[in-house]
Amino acid sequence: MSARGPRDDLIVIIDPVARRTDGESVRIAKDVLGAGAALKLVLPEGPEEFARALARRGTRRPVVVGDDAALRRAVAVLHRERALGATDLAVVPVAGGATGVRLARALGVPAGAVAAARTVLDGVPRRLDLLVDDRDEVVLGDVRIPSLGAGLADEPGAERHGHAWLRTCQSLVRTLGARPAAGRAGPSRLRVEADGVTLVDLDQPVEGVSVATGGGGLARVEVRPSSVGAGVAPVGARARSVTVSGPDFRYRADGATAGPVRTRTWTARPQAWGLTLPADLRA
Incomplete structure (x- = not known):
C-alpha cells in the first residue's frame, strides 16, 4: 500500500437512510475504506446533524455514504459555505433501490459498495459543472418541467427528513397540489429564454422543458412544443442562463419536486464542484 497522504484522511458521513435500508453495504464500505485510509465516522440522525458534521470536517476529505439525496445535500452545504471550489467530495452510493442512486451513477460513480469505496481511495477528483437557480439552490443533473397534469411525485432518493407524520402530510400536500383543476390537463404555456433570447413564448403550448448541465x-x-397533426421538432439551445416563466408551474430538479412558481432562472457554473471518480473514466 502506498504511504498515506492528505487524501487518506477521511471523514465518512453515513446517511441514516443508508443505515436503515442497506446496512450490509454500509458495513462493506466502512471495511474497504478503513483498510486504506484513516477514518472519522459520523452517523448523523438528520439533515441538521449531517450539515454540522460536514461543516466540521477540518482538513479531512468528506465521503458521503448514502443515496442521491445525501449527495445533493452535501453539495448544497458546501455551496452555502462557498467551499465547493476547495473541496473534493466522494460518494459511496447506498440506497434501498437502484433508482435512489441514479444521479450518482449518471455522474460516473461505480455501482456496488466495494467498487465505489475503492474509487474513493484510488480515484481522481474531477471538476464538474452544476446549475444554480435564483434562490441559490444547486442542481447537479437536470431540471424537468412536464406538461400540466403530468405526475410530479418525488423520485426515490429525493430529500426525506422530519418525523413520519410530517412526511405523510408533505406527501398529501404534494399529491393534492399536483392535481390540476378540471379541464387544465394538457400542454403548458411557458416562456423559455436562453441568455435573453426567447425560444418559445406563451402563445406556443409545450409538452415539456428540460434544463441540464451541458x-x-x-x-x-430543450423545449418540446405541443404538436397537432404534423410533428414539431424540439427546440434546443446552449446558454449560460435559462429562464422559464408563465402561469404557476412545478418542476423536478434532480428528482425532487419544487414549486409552484411563476418564474425561475438557472445559471450554469463551470467546473464548480469536485467529485472523486474512477481514474480511467473518460472525461
Missing part, C-alpha cells in the same frame, strides 16, 4: 460551462435546454 459541458463547456453552459446549460443545455
